[in-house]
Amino acid sequence: MVNENLILSSHIDYTKLFDALSHPMRVKVIGILLEKRRYVSELAKIMNMSRPLLYMHLKKLEEAAIVTGSYEISDSGKSMKYYEAKSFDVHLTPDMIISLSETIPIEPNGKS
Amino acid sequence: MVNENLILSSHIDYTKLFDALSHPMRVKVIGILLEKRRYVSELAKIMNMSRPLLYMHLKKLEEAAIVTGSYEISDSGKSMKYYEAKSFDVHLTPDMIISLSETIPIEPNGKS
DNA sequence: TTGATATGTAAGCATTATATTGCACATGAA
DNA sequence: TTCATGTGCAATATAATGCTTACATATCAA
Numbered sequence: 001m002v003n004e005n006l007i008l009s010s011h012i013d014y015t016k017l018f019d020a021l022s023h024p025m026r027v028k029v030i031g032i033l034l035e036k037r038r039y040v041s042e043l044a045k046i047m048n049m050s051r052p053l054l055y056m057h058l059k060k061l062e063e064a065a066i067v068t069g070s071y072e073i074s075d076s077g078k079s080m081k082y083y084e085a086k087s088f089d090v091h092l093t094p095d096m097i098i099s100l101s102e103t104i105p106i107e108p109n110g111k112s
Numbered sequence: 113m114v115n116e117n118l119i120l121s122s123h124i125d126y127t128k129l130f131d132a133l134s135h136p137m138r139v140k141v142i143g144i145l146l147e148k149r150r151y152v153s154e155l156a157k158i159m160n161m162s163r164p165l166l167y168m169h170l171k172k173l174e175e176a177a178i179v180t181g182s183y184e185i186s187d188s189g190k191s192m193k194y195y196e197a198k199s200f201d202v203h204l205t206p207d208m209i210i211s212l213s214e215t216i217p218i219e220p221n222g223k224s
Numbered sequence: 225t226t227g228a229t230a231t232g233t234a235a236g237c238a239t240t241a242t243a244t245t246g247c248a249c250a251t252g253a254a
Numbered sequence: 255t256t257c258a259t260g261t262g263c264a265a266t267a268t269a270a271t272g273c274t275t276a277c278a279t280a281t282c283a284a
Binding site: 014015018019021022023024025027028030031032034035046047048085087088089090091092093094097098100101102104106107 | 126127130131133134135136137139140142143144146147158159160197199200201202203204205206209210212213214216218219
């Protein structure tokens with residue numbers, strides 16, 4: 001049986017993954033969500049961060065498939081958006097980077 | 113004996129590391145330099161990239177301590193700047209991110 | 225009805241990142 | 255001297271990020 005909460009390495013967009021991990025506050029968010037799922041306002045309070053800014057970071061994390069959000073109706077009837085972190089297992093080594101590097105084409109002007 | 117070509121995990125600035133890896137062309141550069149060291153103009157030709165742009169990327173990689181540059185006088189007497197990639201071994205797992213997350217303070221406004 | 229709490233998102237602004245063009249200097253070989 | 259090749263970097267333009275303030279809607283409880 002496949003663990004659906006684990007990101008499969010073959011499906012990873014590494015550029016997005018590394019970009020998602022390139023900001024301390026996003027790493028912090030992942031750390032918090034790995035421990036326990038949280039809804040947006042709750043997370044914003046913990047992080048001491050405005051919701052618009054938090055949304056921006058969550059969007060990046062979601063695009064990198066590190067976290068997922070889902071709506072839920074609380075007992076009191078309010079709509080809550082819960083975020084949780086997925087599991088992952090990426091081994092960063094020279095061989096891994098060489099393999100990854102070989103999948104990257106060299107464009108005419110070095111762009112990508 | 114310590115392998116001086118290996119980045120020790122205890123010395124890694126992960127934000128800089130991930131930021132360095134967040135651009136495809138930089139990953140490509142690392143892949144190329146892991147295979148063989150190259151001097152700047154040579155690398156620029158391989159990458160099909162202007163030197164100023166390549167310098168910008170190399171600067172980021174150097175700040176993340178993934179590559180190092182050094183000058184050398186060629187047989188013909190010209191000054192060449194050679195770049196080579198260091199080795200590394202980073203295991204990206206939930207536990208690792210949680211540990212990393214715990215080192216990141218929460219600032220008053222979520223900044224960092 | 226008002227207040228607290230949840231959602232979402234638009235608009236503006238400052239700062240970085242990315243990428244180009246152009247110039248300068250040095251050396252060896254033709 | 256001129257050409258090819260190596261070095262470095264300034265100046266500029268454009269795009270993307272990061273962050274704030276503000277507004278809008280919805281529900282429950284007082």
